[in-house]
Amino acid sequence: xxxxxxxxxxxxxxxxxxxxxxxxxxxxxxxxxxxxxxxxxxxxxxxxxxxxxxxxxxxxxxxxxxxxxxxxxxxxxxxxxxxxxxxxxxxxxxxxxxxxxxxxxxxxxxxxxxxxxxxxxxxxxxxxxxxxxxxxxxxxxxxxxxxxxxxxxxxxxxxxxxxxxxxxxxxxxxxxxxxxxxxxxxxxxxxxxxxxxxxxxxxxxxxxxxxxx
Amino acid sequence: xxxxxxxxxxxxxxxxxxxxxxxxxxxxxxxxxxxxxxxxxxxxxxxxxxxxxxxxxxxxxxxxxxxxxxxxxxxxxxxxxxxxxxxxxxxxxxxxxxxxxxxxxxxxxxxxxxxxxxxxxxxxxxxxxxxxxxxxxxxxxxxxxxxxxxxxxxxxxxxxxxxxxxxxxxxxxxxxxxxxxxxxxxxxxxxxxxxxxxxxxxxxxxxxxxxxx
Numbered sequence: 001x002x003x004x005x006x007x008x009x010x011x012x013x014x015x016x017x018x019x020x021x022x023x024x025x026x027x028x029x030x031x032x033x034x035x036x037x038x039x040x041x042x043x044x045x046x047x048x049x050x051x052x053x054x055x056x057x058x059x060x061x062x063x064x065x066x067x068x069x070x071x072x073x074x075x076x077x078x079x080x081x082x083x084x085x086x087x088x089x090x091x092x093x094x095x096x097x098x099x100x101x102x103x104x105x106x107x108x109x110x111x112x113x114x115x116x117x118x119x120x121x122x123x124x125x126x127x128x129x130x131x132x133x134x135x136x137x138x139x140x141x142x143x144x145x146x147x148x149x150x151x152x153x154x155x156x157x158x159x160x161x162x163x164x165x166x167x168x169x170x171x172x173x174x175x176x177x178x179x180x181x182x183x184x185x186x187x188x189x190x191x192x193x194x195x196x197x198x199x200x201x202x203x204x205x206x207x208x209x210x211x212x213x
Numbered sequence: 214x215x216x217x218x219x220x221x222x223x224x225x226x227x228x229x230x231x232x233x234x235x236x237x238x239x240x241x242x243x244x245x246x247x248x249x250x251x252x253x254x255x256x257x258x259x260x261x262x263x264x265x266x267x268x269x270x271x272x273x274x275x276x277x278x279x280x281x282x283x284x285x286x287x288x289x290x291x292x293x294x295x296x297x298x299x300x301x302x303x304x305x306x307x308x309x310x311x312x313x314x315x316x317x318x319x320x321x322x323x324x325x326x327x328x329x330x331x332x333x334x335x336x337x338x339x340x341x342x343x344x345x346x347x348x349x350x351x352x353x354x355x356x357x358x359x360x361x362x363x364x365x366x367x368x369x370x371x372x373x374x375x376x377x378x379x380x381x382x383x384x385x386x387x388x389x390x391x392x393x394x395x396x397x398x399x400x401x402x403x404x405x406x407x408x409x410x411x412x413x414x415x416x417x418x419x420x421x422x423x424x425x426x
Binding site: 050051052053061062064065066068069070072073076077088089091092093095096098099100102103104107108113116120121123127130131134139141142143145146 | 263264265266274275277278279281282283285286289290301302304305306308309311312313315316317320321326329333334336340343344347352354355356358359
């Protein structure tokens with residue numbers, strides 16, 4: 001299997017954790033999101049993923065993009081430790097909490113949106129920081145409530161799941177953007193447990209071959 | 214079953230199509246997103262959905278939010294016409310194309326983001342219109358390519374799926390925002406077929422009890 005990704009991309013980070021958790025071997029193919037106008041916009045990559053976003057998973061003849069679709073695909077194709085354990089109701093909670101981060105927060109704070117704010121709207125660094133703070137606060141406040149309702153050892157009960165895989169990169173980027181996490185004790189507690197797991201730790205951006213300082 | 218939604222919300226529209234397609238009866242409970250500061254922010258609704266977003270599905274003891282999680286839940290709990298037909302590879306394409314719209318486009322153009330642009334960043338109507346045009350163009354251009362690769366009668370082959378359910382509300386909102394669709398012939402063709410389907414037509418915003426002119 002081949003995973004096209006970028007060390008610091010949250011969605012790539014999710015895919016790496018999922019592959020590690022399932023002990024699936026893969027070649028990691030870095031796509032630099034900034035160099036040379038962004039390698040994700042080059043023709044070769046666009047043919048693989050018309051959305052010009054990372055990650056993309058190539059598994060034989062199957063080409064899958066979107067990190068949540070990649071995780072669902074892996075869970076169907078390669079059972080073993082489940083990314084979506086339990087019955088329909090539990091799986092629904094896992095999916096909803098995953099989407100709360102991957103679909104409501106991450107798309108608003110990613111590189112291309114930040115670039116638009118700066119270049120097209122002329123938003124200052126302070127304005128951009130306020131934008132990030134705003135969406136993180138809204139999202140993490142709701143996520144903290146969901147954790148209070150659902151968390152055990154991990155985000156949903158005591159089994160590791162896709163929701164955990166979505167939380168880890170989001171906390172990583174929160175720290176990177178200087179978001180204050182003191183209002184989210186349950187989130188910090190769960191994150192603390194997650195970051196020590198070997199399959200999570202190995203997926204950390206700093207451990208990737210394309211990591212920069 | 215109860216579905217909390219708003220007539221013009223894309224995510225509520227998705228949930229309605231899915232429920233109709235599976236011929237599941239439900240009570241529709243309108244949550245007005247604008248009146249009185251937004252009913253989604255009231256305590257009663259927040260207890261059901263801490264994200265203060267619509268839709269929320271209540272199925273007995275199970276409370277599910279996030280439209281994609283609702284559709285996956287319905288597909289697991291109530292088989293019958295599948296929202297995710299086929300094997301893992303086909304399901305991956307359906308999920309990826311669904312997320313391309315639901316996760317990469319919709320969160321950038323929804324009400325709360327538009328409100329932030331106006332109120333916090335002082336973006337003009339022209340600037341807001343350019344914002345909408347930009348994200349629609351990026352997303353629909355990629356989606357058109359995906360359709361060229363995958364579409365048959367519907368978005369992915371000849372079977373109706375979750376990808377179609379995500380496309381319909383997105384075209385509805387594109388038309389509402391005056392987005393020019395002439396560059397997306399395949400998208401328009403598939404949409405034309407979709408909008409006539411009875412389970413799609415019945416879910417149209419204008420047919421809902423909370424519809425306004």
